[in-house]
Structure formats: C-alpha cells, structure tokens
Amino acid sequence: MASSPKTPQAKSRLVRIGEWFDLRLSFRESILPPIVHEIPRSSGSWWYVFGSATLLCFVMQIVTGTCLALVYVPSADQAWNSLEYLNYQQPLGWFLRALHFWGSNFMVALMTIHLVQVFLFGAFKYPRELTWVVGCVLFLCTIGMAFTGQVMRFDQDAYWGLGIGVSMMGRFPVIGESLVHLVLGGPIIGAETLSRFFALHVFVIPGLLLILIGLHLWLVIKVGINEWPMPGRLVTRERYLDEYHALIEEDGEPFVPQGVRKDLVFAGLVLIALFGAAAIFGPAGPNGPPDPTLIDTVPRPDFYFLWLFAAFALLPPYLETPLILTAPVVLIAAAFLLPFYSNLGEKSWKRRPGAWVLVITVFLMLGTLAYLGLSSPWSPHMDAWSGTPTPVQYVEGRTPLELQGAILLQQKQCRNCHSLGGEGGERGPALDHVAAVQTRDEMIRQVLQGDGNMPAYGKHLKPQEVTALVAFLSTLHPSGEPVQRNSASPARPEESVGRGAAASRQPGAPS
Ligand code: HEC
Structure with a gap:
C-alpha cells in the first residue's frame, strides 16, 4: 500500500545516482553508443554466437582459476599435494578443478569453431584485417594458457608435455639451449620451472589476453559485425563501407538487446554443458605423483595436443628438426597474413571452394593424427x-x-x-x-x-x-x-x- 507512492521517488533516486556517476564517467557518451549501435539483422545468426561463447569461457576460467589459486600451491613439492587436497578434502574442490579443466577444453573448442566460422564467412577481409590478426594472437595466447595450465598439474602428464615442448625449443640452432634455460629456469625441469609457468599462467598470458580481448571487441564494434555473406556480393575497397552502412539503414537492429539474444541463449547452453561435463566427467588428474626421473613416459596430452604428439611419433627422425623449426613459423605466418593476400572479392563460402577444402583437409589431418595419438600401438600402458x-x-x-x-x-x-x-x-x-x-x-x-x-x-x-x-x-x-x-x-x-x-x-x- 505504501509502495506505490514510494516507487517514483525510489526511481528518481536511482536516476539521480545514475546521473551522479554519469556526470563523472560519461557512460552515456562512451559506453552506451557501442552497446545500442545498429548491426545488420543478418549478423544476428546462430553462426555468430561462438565468439561470445569463447569470451564466456574465458570469464569462467578467470572465476574458477582465481578460486583455485586460493588453495593451489605453486611449488614443485607441494603442487601435486594441493591438487589432491582439492580433489579429496576441500568440499567441492574437485568440482572447481573439473570446471576449470572443462572450461579450458570448451574454450579451445569454441574458439576453434569461431575461427573456422570467421574464415569461411570471409569476415577477415577488408576492413576487418586487424580484427583477424588480433584474433590470431588471441588463439596463440589461449593455446599458451592450455599448455601452461597442463603444467600446473605438475604430474606425469605435465612432465611429458613440458619435455616435448622444451625439446622442440632446444632444437633451435644457437639460441636453443638458452631458450630452454629461460623457460625451465635451468637445464632440467625443476623447482623453478613451476614458478615460471605459474607466473605465465596467472599473470603474463591472462594479462595479455585481457588487453587483446578488449582490443578485439573494440575492433568488432568499431568496424561493425560482419554481415551475412551473400554469394556474388563482392568486397571492394571503394564501396564496401557505404554498402555496409546502407545494409544497416535498410535492415538493421540494435546490438543490445536484439543482436545478442542468440548469444545469450547459447551462453546458457554452454554453461549447462560445462557444468554437466564437470559433474559427470570430473577433473583431470593429477595422475601420477610427480617423478622427475620420467620425462616422457606419459604421452597423453589434453586433446588439443594429441595430434602434435602423434605427428612427433610418426615423423621420421631426420625430418623432425627441420619440420619442427619451420612448420609452426610458416603456418602461423600464413594465418596472420591471410587477410593481406586474400583481402577483397567474394566472401561467401559457397563461392570459395578452396576455403572448404582447406578446412576439411586440416581437420581430417588433425583428427587422424589425434586418433593415432589415442590408439597407436606404441602408446605406453600407464599402469x-x-x-x-x-x-x-x-x-x-x-x-x-x-x-x-x-x-x-x-x-x-x-x-x-x-x-x-x-x-x-x-x-x-x-x-x-x-x-x-x-x-x-x-x-x-x-x-x-x-x-x-x-x-x-x-x-x-x-x-x-x-x-x-x-x-x-x-x-x-x-x-x-x-x-x-x-x-x-x-x-x-x-x-x-x-x-x-x-x-x-x-x-x-x-x-
Ligand atoms: C618412453 C618409453 C620408454 C621407457 C619408459 C623406457 N624405454 Fe627402453 N626403449 C624405448 C624405445 C622406443 C626403444 C627403442 C629405441 C630406439 O628406437 O632405438 C627402447 C629400447 C630399449 C632397449 C634396447 C632394446 C632392443 O631390443 O634393442 C633397452 C635395453 C631398453 N630400452 C631398456 C630400458 C630400461 C632399462 C628402461 C627403464 C629404466 C626403459 N628402457 C624405459 C622406450 C622406452
């Protein structure tokens, strides 16, 4: 009964508080326009939800990672014990570890889908080259998080993964040995190694990720979300921007709320799947107690490195060093430069059969290698x-x-x-x-x-x-x-x- 006269007053107080802040922060000028800016209606598609889902996973990783850091001890002789403590003594500690582990798997998977979608939809073309390049760096950083995260377990898997990663670096001529020293904090995997990887995993790479994600989103908003690619609608440097704005005039919708509706639904689904996977499958490891005498007896990396593991095992030894030194450089350079040698023209995947062939070939190769990595007869029997x-x-x-x-x-x-x-x-x-x-x-x-x-x-x-x-x-x-x-x-x-x-x-x- 007393509420009705109070409501307008409460509202006006809220508004007044809002205005107090806005006077000082000028949100209405800075943040509001990008939030409600118009995007092409065709971009509000189910195909466009994977980028935001990757971001959601990253946020989840920050939350669960921070909680884990409250208990985890980043020292070579305590790390394994603290994970065992989380698994078996801390209430719901196992669930936290599971969420963080599955969160990282989800993040890598969703990020990969996002990358493939952007590639097939020609979204890297003019004027979104920089968005693509920043995205490539984000991809590498995320893989770096996955790799350093595996090391945090500091169990047999960690030793194995590190051993492989480090032996790759050690092959560099001249600087190889110094690189290994830099990464491990010494010539072998020891006490200092974990401190280094901990610093990378919780400060350096996440810091980079935060900055780069900010830049990536800024670019997405400033340059505008890619429109649905129509076969025959060619990108030209002269006309593209005008055409894009005409498209929005004709058939646009505000980014918030309409543009993000599907993202929110998908985010809900991702969260359900993530919690489900964590509850059903539980955390990964730590498997064997850390035993530095065994550097590479546990060749079971997380799924995204399985293909690499198999490739190593299958390569003839004389090819290993040249390939390890050149292939990543060539592949990464090719990915970074993509928008510069294929910048204009057809966007639609329907008119770019080469793009399809490339995606299918790459995934067939990775899939086959990962399968071999899982099933090959030379795999050690860990028990x-x-x-x-x-x-x-x-x-x-x-x-x-x-x-x-x-x-x-x-x-x-x-x-x-x-x-x-x-x-x-x-x-x-x-x-x-x-x-x-x-x-x-x-x-x-x-x-x-x-x-x-x-x-x-x-x-x-x-x-x-x-x-x-x-x-x-x-x-x-x-x-x-x-x-x-x-x-x-x-x-x-x-x-x-x-x-x-x-x-x-x-x-x-x-x-
Ligand atoms: C990571 C897996 C792995 C582990 C662990 C391992 N080995 Fe081996 N071992 C191999 C492989 C692979 C070869 C074949 C080497 C080659 O390609 O020349 C081999 C070869 C050998 C050979 C030569 C056998 C022959 O028929 O030519 C001996 C002896 C041997 N290992 C002993 C040992 C001993 C002792 C240990 C434990 C201290 C051990 N290995 C642990 C993988 C392993």
Whole structure:
C-alpha cells in the first residue's frame, strides 16, 4: 500500500545516482553508443554466437582459476599435494578443478569453431584485417594458457608435455639451449620451472589476453559485425563501407538487446554443458605423483595436443628438426597474413571452394593424427609398472643383483613402454629377448643415453642401479639363442615399433 507512492521517488533516486556517476564517467557518451549501435539483422545468426561463447569461457576460467589459486600451491613439492587436497578434502574442490579443466577444453573448442566460422564467412577481409590478426594472437595466447595450465598439474602428464615442448625449443640452432634455460629456469625441469609457468599462467598470458580481448571487441564494434555473406556480393575497397552502412539503414537492429539474444541463449547452453561435463566427467588428474626421473613416459596430452604428439611419433627422425623449426613459423605466418593476400572479392563460402577444402583437409589431418595419438600401438600402458607383475619365469633362479634389476625395471616404469611376457607397453621393443639383441655395453648406453623414443635415464639412475638393471636384462634371452657379446646387431624390425627404431640404432650415436 505504501509502495506505490514510494516507487517514483525510489526511481528518481536511482536516476539521480545514475546521473551522479554519469556526470563523472560519461557512460552515456562512451559506453552506451557501442552497446545500442545498429548491426545488420543478418549478423544476428546462430553462426555468430561462438565468439561470445569463447569470451564466456574465458570469464569462467578467470572465476574458477582465481578460486583455485586460493588453495593451489605453486611449488614443485607441494603442487601435486594441493591438487589432491582439492580433489579429496576441500568440499567441492574437485568440482572447481573439473570446471576449470572443462572450461579450458570448451574454450579451445569454441574458439576453434569461431575461427573456422570467421574464415569461411570471409569476415577477415577488408576492413576487418586487424580484427583477424588480433584474433590470431588471441588463439596463440589461449593455446599458451592450455599448455601452461597442463603444467600446473605438475604430474606425469605435465612432465611429458613440458619435455616435448622444451625439446622442440632446444632444437633451435644457437639460441636453443638458452631458450630452454629461460623457460625451465635451468637445464632440467625443476623447482623453478613451476614458478615460471605459474607466473605465465596467472599473470603474463591472462594479462595479455585481457588487453587483446578488449582490443578485439573494440575492433568488432568499431568496424561493425560482419554481415551475412551473400554469394556474388563482392568486397571492394571503394564501396564496401557505404554498402555496409546502407545494409544497416535498410535492415538493421540494435546490438543490445536484439543482436545478442542468440548469444545469450547459447551462453546458457554452454554453461549447462560445462557444468554437466564437470559433474559427470570430473577433473583431470593429477595422475601420477610427480617423478622427475620420467620425462616422457606419459604421452597423453589434453586433446588439443594429441595430434602434435602423434605427428612427433610418426615423423621420421631426420625430418623432425627441420619440420619442427619451420612448420609452426610458416603456418602461423600464413594465418596472420591471410587477410593481406586474400583481402577483397567474394566472401561467401559457397563461392570459395578452396576455403572448404582447406578446412576439411586440416581437420581430417588433425583428427587422424589425434586418433593415432589415442590408439597407436606404441602408446605406453600407464599402469603396466604398477598393475602387471613381472612374470615368474623371469625372476626364477636369478641372483640377488639380477633380482634387484628386475625390481628397478618395475619401479622405474620401464614396462610402461616395454613388455615382458607379452604384458606392458608397446612403445619400445619387448624386452623378453633383449640379451640376444644388445650387448651389455649397448644396454648401458641405451639406458644412460636413451635413443629414438626412449628417454635418457643417465641423470636419474645411480651407477649401481644401472649395473643391476643390465644384469637383469642380460638374463633375458630365449634358451638356445646366443647372447650378444660383441658388436651391435640391428634390432629385429618386427619388434621395434618405436619411431625410427632401426634407423637410429647406430653404435655410439647419442640420442
Ligand atoms: C618412453 C618409453 C620408454 C621407457 C619408459 C623406457 N624405454 Fe627402453 N626403449 C624405448 C624405445 C622406443 C626403444 C627403442 C629405441 C630406439 O628406437 O632405438 C627402447 C629400447 C630399449 C632397449 C634396447 C632394446 C632392443 O631390443 O634393442 C633397452 C635395453 C631398453 N630400452 C631398456 C630400458 C630400461 C632399462 C628402461 C627403464 C629404466 C626403459 N628402457 C624405459 C622406450 C622406452
């Protein structure tokens, strides 16, 4: 009863507060016009929702990431424990981790769809070149977030991902080694490494992202949202802007609220899917407790790096360095320069078959590689060391030293890549007959220096451990088959499933 006379008064007080702020901030002049500016009605399409959805994911990542940072300890010996604490003790900690993990997957996926849509709709053409270029930087930053985020887990996956990333950098001539030092804070993955990646993951890259997203949105609003591309409507430098404005005069709608209606609906769907995925599938890892002796035994990166992992494994070794050094540079340059060599003319994907072919080819390639990365026979079996006992016939009648070697083979997780008695990983050759293939010296060299796809264990095994390992390995030969005693013999090709196994087996060749 008392409310009706009060309402106008309350309103006017609200308005007065609004005016107080506006006098000082002049929102009505600065923020309001871009919010209500007119966009072509055709841009209010379902195809145009992926950019805003990517932004939504980013906001979610900031929120969940900040909450995680309240508990997470960015130190090499505590990080893993703090994640376990979040998973099992902090109420809903697991859900927070799951949201952050799935948020990053969603963000990469939606960003990729957004990129493909912009590419197919010719939205990078005149006058939106700069928007595209900034978008490319945003893409790289987001991938950088995904990569540094994986390192935050500081578990086996993190070691593996880092090992690969760093070995790519180390291949640069001249500056390679310094680059590795800069990134890792030393020659190997150590305590300082995590601090560096933490700084990158929570300050440097997000800061860049915030600034660049601001610039990207500013450009989108200033240059105007791309109209729906009509086949035959060519972009020309002289007429495009006039045509665009004519289009808005003819059939425009305000950005807010009409233009963003579908974005809001889609944002709701994305949130539902995100919470659903987090609740159903839970957080990722941390998988193995951090064990710096094993740099690359867990080749299971998050899905967006799977293809890279497979490509590495499949490339012949002599192609690796040249390709790793040139391919990314060429690809990234080609993407950045796209709006400069294809700037005018046809926008519609219906008249740009090359664009379709490119998109389909790229995704087929990435998909195939990712599939190989998931299913290839050389993938290590990650539970081989813990779950699969050494077959009895391999320990019967062994000396104490040899038995110690058998235990080491198990503990150092060699069996994730090497099978014994048909059980264990298939990334390296089965070890059942290894003594018939390699001499003791070769085994020592193999274990200390690694080779091909096998990591070097030199820094992580004590001399007496190597002796024990090799003593045990030397007992592994079929009865009757002679033991190798002298010069190197080539591996039996049918057992060397690892990449370039035979090609890289030269006596004395360091990995
Ligand atoms: C990341 C997977 C991986 C792990 C872990 C691993 N290896 Fe290997 N290993 C390989 C691959 C791949 C090869 C083949 C190397 C090549 O291409 O020359 C190999 C080869 C070997 C060979 C030579 C076998 C032959 O038939 O020629 C020996 C011996 C060996 N590894 C011992 C070990 C020992 C001991 C450990 C544990 C300390 C270990 N490996 C851990 C992947 C692995």
